[in-house]
Amino acid sequence: MTLPMHTTSTGFLLPSIHSAPPFFTQQPNPATQATLTEYWTKLILSYARFRRLFTLRVEDAETTGGDWDEVLRNPRINRKLPPSHLQYIISQMVTKDLAVHEPAKQTRSVLLYWRLPEEWAEVLHEWASSTGQLNTIMTFYEIVEPPIPSELSSLPISLLKKVIVILTKTARAQVIAVADGEGVRFLPGTPGR
Structure with missing residues (x-):
């Protein structure tokens, strides 16, 4: 039996595993759970992006x-991801540096790295170069809420600050x-300087 893929109301294509009831249940076998966690991680990051x-x-x-809602539930098979399972997935994402607790010192909310901070640094510097912002002083607000x-x-300021630190270390920002x-x-x- 092949499981169907499904396109959500926002146009996101859910993978066929999203139609498998066990996908929404924490598995007792560690190897099986590791595989499911990897699938959940990819799904969460691709949906977030x-x-x-x-x-x-x-x-x-x-x-x-x-x-x-579109990702954490599947009404077609009457399944939803329990909060405890999501907490486990989040903890694994943090362990693999694909997310960071935000705010710090709690474990129930994360900032997702669907692009790693190093990748955002390249995007930011390329944006500054292509929009003529080199050697111009800009506020953080002007960067995350540009006129165009x-x-x-809408990049979170906490992520923007990490990205700017990366650029300062390569002498591309001050x-x-x-x-x-x-x-x-x-x-x-230049990058990697």
Whole structure:
């Protein structure tokens, strides 16, 4: 029996494993659970990228009609991911540096790395170069809420700060104090310098 793939109302194509009832149940066999966790991780990160979602909370498994409803539930087979299982998946994602607890010092909410901070650093520097922002001081707000939407639109400030640290280490950015708090000057340096 082959399981069907399904396209959600937002246009995301769910993999066929999403139609398998055991996919929504924590498995007693460690090898089986590791495989399912890997599938869940890929599904969560690809969906987050598709929808531009940056945060996942354990409570999302209990929230009907939320941003994650299409992935964490499958009404066609009457299954949903229990919060305890989502908590386990989140912990594994953090262990593999694919997410980080946000805010820190709690374990129920994460910032997802559907792009690693190093990848975001390249996106940010390329954006600064292509939009003529090199050697210009910009506030963090101007970067994440630009007048013309970009790949950086709505990027969480905590992630932006990590990305800027990466750019400062390669001499491609400099943090500057501005009236509203912090800003950054992008420099034309080269990657990996």
